[in-house]
Amino acid sequence: xxxxxxxxxxxxxxxxxxxxxxxxxxxxxxxxxxxxxxxxxxxxxxxxxxxxxxxxxxxxxxxxxxxxxxxxxxxxxxxxxxxxxxxxxxxxxxxxxxxxxxxxxxxxxxxxxxxxxxxxxxxxxxxxxxxxxxxxxxxxxxxxxxxxxxxxxxxxxxxxxxxxxxxxxxxxxxxxxxxxxxxxxxxxxxxxxxxxxxxxxxxxxxxxxxxxxxxxxxxxxxxxxxxxxxxxxxxxxxxxxxxxxxxxxxxxxxxxxxxxxxxxxxxxxxxxxxxxxxxxxxxxxxxxxxxxxxxxxxxxxxxxxxxxxxxxxxxxxxxxxxxxxxxxxxxxxxxxxxxxxxxxxxxxxxxxxxxxxxxxxxxxxxxxxxxxxxxxxxxxxxxxxxxxxxxxxxxxxxxxxxxxxxxxxxxxxxxxxxxxxxxxxxxxxxxxxxxxxxxxxxxxxxxxxxxxxxxxxxxxxxxxxxxxxxx
Amino acid sequence: xxxxxxxxxxxxxxxxxxxxxxxxxxxxxxxxxxxxxxxxxxxxxxxxxxxxxxxxxxxxxxxxxxxxxxxxxxxxxxxxxxxxxxxxxxxxxxxxxxxxxxxxxxxxxxxxxxxxxxxxxxxxxxxxxxxxxxxxxxxxxxxxxxxxxxxxxxxxxxxxxxxxxxxxxxxxxxxxxxxxxxxxxxxxxxxxxxxxxxxxxxxxxxxxxxxxxxxxxxxxxxxxxxxxxxxxxxxxxxxxxxxxxxxxxxxxxxxxxxxxxxxxxxxxxxxxxxxxxxxxxxxxxxxxxxxxxxxxxxxxxxxxxxxxxxxxxxxxxxxxxxxxxxxxxxxxxxxxxxxxxxxxxxxxxxxxxxxxxxxxxxxxxxxxxxxxxxxxxxxxxxxxxxxxxxxxxxxxxxxxxxxxxxxxxxxxxxxxxxxxxxxxxxxxxxxxxxxxxxxxxxxxxxxxxxxxxxxxxxxxxxxxxxxxxx
Ligand SMILES: [Zn+2]
Numbered sequence: 042x043x044x045x046x047x048x049x050x051x052x053x054x055x056x057x058x059x060x061x062x063x064x065x066x067x068x069x070x071x072x073x074x075x076x077x078x079x080x081x082x083x084x085x086x087x088x089x090x091x092x093x094x095x096x097x098x099x100x101x102x103x104x105x106x107x108x109x110x111x112x113x114x115x116x117x118x119x120x121x122x123x124x125x126x127x128x129x130x131x132x133x134x135x136x137x138x139x140x141x142x143x144x145x146x147x148x149x150x151x152x153x154x155x156x157x158x159x160x161x162x163x164x165x166x167x168x169x170x171x172x173x174x175x176x177x178x179x180x181x182x183x184x185x186x187x188x189x190x191x192x193x194x195x196x197x198x199x200x201x202x203x204x205x206x207x208x209x210x211x212x213x214x215x216x217x218x219x220x221x222x223x224x225x226x227x228x229x230x231x232x233x234x235x236x237x238x239x240x241x242x243x244x245x246x247x248x249x250x251x252x253x254x255x256x257x258x259x260x261x262x263x264x265x266x267x268x269x270x271x272x273x274x275x276x277x278x279x280x281x282x283x284x285x286x287x288x289x290x291x292x293x294x295x296x297x298x299x300x301x302x303x304x305x306x307x308x309x310x311x312x313x314x315x316x317x318x319x320x321x322x323x324x325x326x327x328x329x330x331x332x333x334x335x336x337x338x339x340x341x342x343x344x345x346x347x348x349x350x351x352x353x354x355x356x357x358x359x360x361x362x363x364x365x366x367x368x369x370x371x372x373x374x375x376x377x378x379x380x381x382x383x384x385x386x387x388x389x390x391x392x393x394x395x396x397x398x399x400x401x402x403x404x405x406x407x408x409x410x411x412x413x414x415x416x417x418x419x420x421x422x423x424x425x426x427x428x429x430x431x432x433x434x435x436x437x438x439x440x441x442x443x444x445x446x447x448x449x450x451x452x453x454x455x456x457x458x459x460x461x462x463x464x465x466x467x468x469x470x471x472x473x474x475x476x477x478x479x480x481x482x483x484x485x486x487x488x489x490x491x492x493x494x495x496x497x498x499x500x501x502x503x504x505x506x507x508x509x510x511x512x
Numbered sequence: 513x514x515x516x517x518x519x520x521x522x523x524x525x526x527x528x529x530x531x532x533x534x535x536x537x538x539x540x541x542x543x544x545x546x547x548x549x550x551x552x553x554x555x556x557x558x559x560x561x562x563x564x565x566x567x568x569x570x571x572x573x574x575x576x577x578x579x580x581x582x583x584x585x586x587x588x589x590x591x592x593x594x595x596x597x598x599x600x601x602x603x604x605x606x607x608x609x610x611x612x613x614x615x616x617x618x619x620x621x622x623x624x625x626x627x628x629x630x631x632x633x634x635x636x637x638x639x640x641x642x643x644x645x646x647x648x649x650x651x652x653x654x655x656x657x658x659x660x661x662x663x664x665x666x667x668x669x670x671x672x673x674x675x676x677x678x679x680x681x682x683x684x685x686x687x688x689x690x691x692x693x694x695x696x697x698x699x700x701x702x703x704x705x706x707x708x709x710x711x712x713x714x715x716x717x718x719x720x721x722x723x724x725x726x727x728x729x730x731x732x733x734x735x736x737x738x739x740x741x742x743x744x745x746x747x748x749x750x751x752x753x754x755x756x757x758x759x760x761x762x763x764x765x766x767x768x769x770x771x772x773x774x775x776x777x778x779x780x781x782x783x784x785x786x787x788x789x790x791x792x793x794x795x796x797x798x799x800x801x802x803x804x805x806x807x808x809x810x811x812x813x814x815x816x817x818x819x820x821x822x823x824x825x826x827x828x829x830x831x832x833x834x835x836x837x838x839x840x841x842x843x844x845x846x847x848x849x850x851x852x853x854x855x856x857x858x859x860x861x862x863x864x865x866x867x868x869x870x871x872x873x874x875x876x877x878x879x880x881x882x883x884x885x886x887x888x889x890x891x892x893x894x895x896x897x898x899x900x901x902x903x904x905x906x907x908x909x910x911x912x913x914x915x916x917x918x919x920x921x922x923x924x925x926x927x928x929x930x931x932x933x934x935x936x937x938x939x940x941x942x943x944x945x946x947x948x949x950x951x952x953x954x955x956x957x958x959x960x961x962x963x964x965x966x967x968x969x970x971x972x973x974x975x976x977x978x979x980x981x982x
Contacts, residue, residue: 077613083829085607086594086616086713120825120871129828305871307880310719310822312749342947408936460926 043235045241046267047201048193049257051208052186054162055098059162061087061185062132069165069180079192081183083127088311091116095185098217099139100317100325102187104213105332106154108143112317114158121302125163127182133160134307139315145211153192159185159315177483187217193232193242198261205229205254206356207233210333212237213358222253229257233264243268244278247377248292251285260285260292267292336361344490346373353382353406363396366403376410377431383425392455398430409437416450417441419498450497452504458496459504462487463512470512481505515676518585518733518827525572527585528942532568532584532628536561539586539630543677549578549658551650552672553631555590555599561586561630568626576626583626588672588681591632592639592715593724595619602715603647604637606830606837606855616713616740617748618682618724625740630678634668637857638827639689639717641665642928643919646859651721653915654697656953662915663693663928666727670697673727680728680737683979686718687815688932690725695908695957700734700974701727705964706939707752709738713950716826718749718819721936731945731974735759738967754965763972767799769901774807780911786947786956787907793980794905794973799869803897803904805934807890814886815933816926817870817879823860824867830855862922891938898963903973908944908957935961943970945977 060067063080079087090176098478103110115133131132138158144151148298164182168175195201207229219226234245246268248260268278283292331339333355340351355363360381367377385406389401412418418426418441429440462484463470473480488501516524524530530538540558547553568584569576576583589595592602596619601607613961615623622629636646643654644667652667654660655675662671666683670693673681683690685703692703703725708809714724724741728734739760744753770791779787794800832838833850839854841847870879896902910930919925935942941962946955960973 082834084613085600085610085715085829085836086592086711087614088712088716088750090747090749118825120828120830121856122831122845122848124831124833127829127834129831130825272874305825305868305873305874307821307825310750311716 043237043243043269044194045196045261046234046236047195047197047261048232049191049201049204050230050232051088051189051194051205053212053220055095055217056219057092057094057098057185059092059094061095061159062093062183063087063404064511065183067184069178069184069210071180073176073178076180076215077182078488081127082179083129088126088137089132089309089313091315092185095159096139096315096317097325098185098215099157099187100322101215101329102189102193102212102217102320103140103143103157104326104329105215106140106143106145106157108140108154108157109323110135110140110317113137114139114315114317116312117306118302118309118316119306121304123163124177125166125182127164129161131161131311132309134158134315136308139317145204145207146253147200147207150200152200152204153194154180157187157191160188162186165339192243193234195376198258201231202254202258205257207333210355210357210508214332214336215330216358229254231257231261231264233261233268234278235265235268243272244280246278246280247282249282249284252287256285256287259290263291268297279434338375340378342403343377344368346374346378350375350378350382353386354378357396359396363403363427367407370404371407371410373414376414377407380406380410384424388431400434401427405430412437412441416497416499419494419496422494445495452500455492455496455500456504456508458491459484459501459508460489462491463508470509473509474512481509484509515729517728517730517844518582518678518679518736521585521679522572522577522583526574526577528571531570532565532572533562535584536565536586536628539677542675543631543685546655546675547677549653550655550671550675550677550723551634551652551676552589552655552668554601554603554634554647554649554668554919556631557595557598557629558631561628564628564655568628568743578940579581580624580626581740582622582680584968585627585680586678587622587627587737588633588669588678589619589622589683590628590635590666590669590683592635592717593619593682594685594713594715597631598632599745600632600715602638602646603635603644603649604830604856604860605648605833606851607835608837610836617745619713621741621743622682622737627740631672632703633666633672633681633683634653635683636665636667636689636967637860638715638823639665639684639686639722640823640859640863642688642692642925643914643916644668645695645916646857650859654913656698656913659915660954661696661916663696663909665689665693666701666725667693669727670694670699670701673697673699673729675922680726680733682737682741682755683727684714684717685723685725685727685932685936685978686819687936688929690727691908691932691942691957691959694727695944695946695955696913698949698953698955699727700731700943700945701725701944701957702734702738702967702970703936703941704738704742704967705752705941707750708742708754708756708941708965708967710741710743710749710751712745712751716822718822719826720822721815721819721939723936731943731971731978732760732855734943735967750909753940756967759967760975761968763968765798765902765969765972767801767901768794768973769801769803769904771904771906771971772804774801774906777910780909780947780956782912782950783907783910783956787905787958790905790947790958790977793977797864797976801901803901805897808895808930808934810886811890811933811937812926812930814883814890815929815937816866817883818887818937819865820867821870821880822867824864824871827856827860827864857923887937890934894934894938894940894961895963903960903962903969906959906961908932908949908959911957912950912952912954918949931959935959940964941967941970943974945974947977947981 138156180344643661667682669683674697
């Protein structure tokens with residue numbers, strides 16, 4: 042039985058203000074070729090100066106994944122010609138990366154990292170539609186990247202997927218990147234091989250152009266199957282780089298690797314070695330924001346949430362942040378967590394949006410939930426109010442007042458309604474008395490209907506029970 | 513025939529004998545008369561220089577000269593250093609029409625010190641050569657005798673100072689490119705400690721060895737210009753955070769060293785005589801020590817391996833995509849090949865090919881690593897020598913200037929730097945001063961080498977020798 046062996050190479054774009062080796066703005070969404078200078082355009086005589094903020098972010102990620110921050114690491118040149126590479130080489134780290142080792146736990150597995158190093162992004166090439174022209178936008182050239190390399194230790198597409206989710210959580214929690222794959226802020230290449238009968242590693246295939254976590258998982262599954270088929274048929278796996286075709290859900294050959302590409306790495310002579318002091322590490326540790334694991338623990342320990350709820354709330358930094366904002370003036374974490382993990386998530390999934398785009402502010406949600414707690418409205422009515430808040434932007438109490446949705450909690454009128462219901466359903470009442478207990482629900486439903494959903498369900502229940510007993 | 517020094521010009525300006533415009537006009541007149549034969553410049557920036565001269569405050573006072581030490585002085589800039597608004601070609605066809613979009617740090621400093629840029633001096637293409645013969649435009653003639661080369665690669669910078677086309681000039685020295693042409697043209701040339709002068713805005717040939725240096729008619733002018741351009745630059749990560757207030761402060765010196773190998777090398781007899789003459793002067797003042805430099809041959813091999821490796825990468829940016837020569841092709845690959853094949857000259861191509869091979873995985877960078885080891889050994893040896901003596905004296909070049917076309921074998925040409933490489937590879941400073949004058953009018957260049965940041969010592973010694981020779 043051949044075992045799949047999977048390794049990942051992830052590039053993340055850092056949220057620094059400026060580029061890695063010049064002080065141009067690192068926002069490539071601006072008008073093309075406006076954030077450029079002699080350095081990032083590779084003009085004659087321009088020299089690189091490292092961005093300290095990017096190095097700090099590298100250290101932060103290193104600490105967050107329990108890696109070893111190297112006191113001295115080296116910048117190197119990776120030489121190759123391509124129109125998106127202005128200097129004819131990329132400044133990266135080769136022999137000694139900023140971070141060695143480290144790991145991320147994925148369910149009950151541990152994914153080990155080999156290294157994290159700093160490098161610069163290339164320019165972006167755009168093929169002008171309808172022509173054979175290619176345009177180059179140098180706004181992206183020189184934007185800081187961290188490359189994260191795992192050991193070839195993953196065994197399934199599922200592990201790879203969860204690993205990426207976890208990694209994205211960490212980089213967004215630490216605030217070093219948006220981690221948005223759709224914007225190219227997180228890119229992932231996959232290396233897949235199958236073990237030989239003797240247990241040694243088989244020929245490795247690299248898959249590129251993966252634009253979602255789903256694509257990563259699907260390409261791994263596809264490759265495992267493809268490689269197994271080739272080998273079963275007595276074929277050989279040829280060293281090649283493959284690309285993912287989303288529409289066909291398959292990988293295809295991008296280029297054959299005839300011999301290894303020779304990047305002629307050598308130490309970057311325009312830069313000194315990168316020195317990291319203990320103070321820099323201490324500072325990064327001091328400024329480290331709460332990590333996903335710590336947040337889960339906090340929610341379980343201090344807010345008494347279930348592990349399930351806690352991991353749902355902490356699944357993204359935005360949701361946790363929203364939750365924490367709500368908790369500022371709210372006392373019932375369980376109710377809040379329930380609402381976020383059911384109603385709010387439902388809307389997020391439906392609209393395919395982030396929590397801050399749902400359309401209800403934390404203050405409004407807590408106001409709504411407080412109305413439930415005070416018994417002013419029922420949970421059912423609250424769900425309707427939520428939709429109105431989203432639609433109109435109005436505050437929940439305003440909506441409740443305007444639409445007359447106030448819960449009826451007046452014992453006399455409720456008692457009157459229950460009597461009416463029992464009066465109108467004499468047959469059922471008879472059957473109930475003869476032991477058909479399940480008819481209780483029917484009475485309750487009728488009561489709610491009569492109050493147009495506004496009747497306080499708890500009170501109705503009590504009164505109904507009382508009247509049934511006396512009937 | 514030497515021309516006015518900075519101090520002489522300033523005296524004349526302060527006393528009102530001449531105006532800055534008259535000074536520049538005189539220089540431009542001389543350039544006009546000689547340039548068609550001499551070719552010291554790639555571009556003369558006469559008009560802008562005259563305009564700048566008109567802006568010089570009047571009258572010029574001692575205070576103004578103190579604040580802006582190069583006020584009114586015409587300066588030549590080697591054409592591998594960016595001057596905003598003018599062409600920077602590095603004497604290469606690939607940059608023939610490239611106009612600089614920014615000032616190099618050294619140029620900004622010279623402008624701030626009142627210096628007037630009079631032209632971009634000719635050079636070997638991308639500073640690869642020792643005679644200016646690899647310039648894609650034309651070779652520069654040696655002003656002493658136009659049948660001879662001015663040396664290189666900063667041949668235009670040395671010749672322009674000697675010919676009176678500028679008072680001082682900037683060159684760049686990777687293995688000897690300031691000192692060898694300065695010695696050929698009978699002027700003073702300094703290679704400063706690596707990191708003392710910002711390289712920002714100078715086209716990199718070999719980043720780990722390149723340094724901008726100064727060329728002048730006398731020792732004080734060369735050091736004054738060095739004072740202006742030196743200092744930490746946050747734009748150059750390899751620049752050193754050290755600030756000299758006054759390089760010309762006298763230093764206490766007791767001991768100097770000479771190099772035993774010199775007696776075993778074939779040196780031009782005139783150069784040897786002048787070398788002995790300088791030693792005699794020094795012996796009147798200091799104690800002498802004998803040292804073996806060791807590994808002179810290895811230093812040269814290591815130098816070429818390091819320089820060509822880095823050059824192959826540093827010159828990769830000249831691809832025709834963003835600026836410079838651009839020849840189109842069916843694919844980007846083809847466009848690269850065509851542009852670079854037509855844009856680079858033979859010597860540059862030779863070095864790129866060698867450097868690419870040296871760094872290739874095929875030989876696992878083993879030459880490069882060995883060369884770095886050799887570099888370290890040579891540095892250690894010099895450190896050890898300089899722990900017992902304060903400077904060394906050594907000829908700048910084994911030979912006197914050669915005629916055009918006389919050295920056709922590249923290896924022959926590479927020997928031009930034989931005695932300038934050790935200090936370059938160790939990142940140490942060295943100054944060459946002209947000594948004597950033979951029947952052809954040529955002087956011998958004698959180098960004074962010191963440990964890192966010993967510029968003050970070098971100045972004191974150079975000044976002493978210069979004084980004794982007068
Ligand atoms: Zn830039």
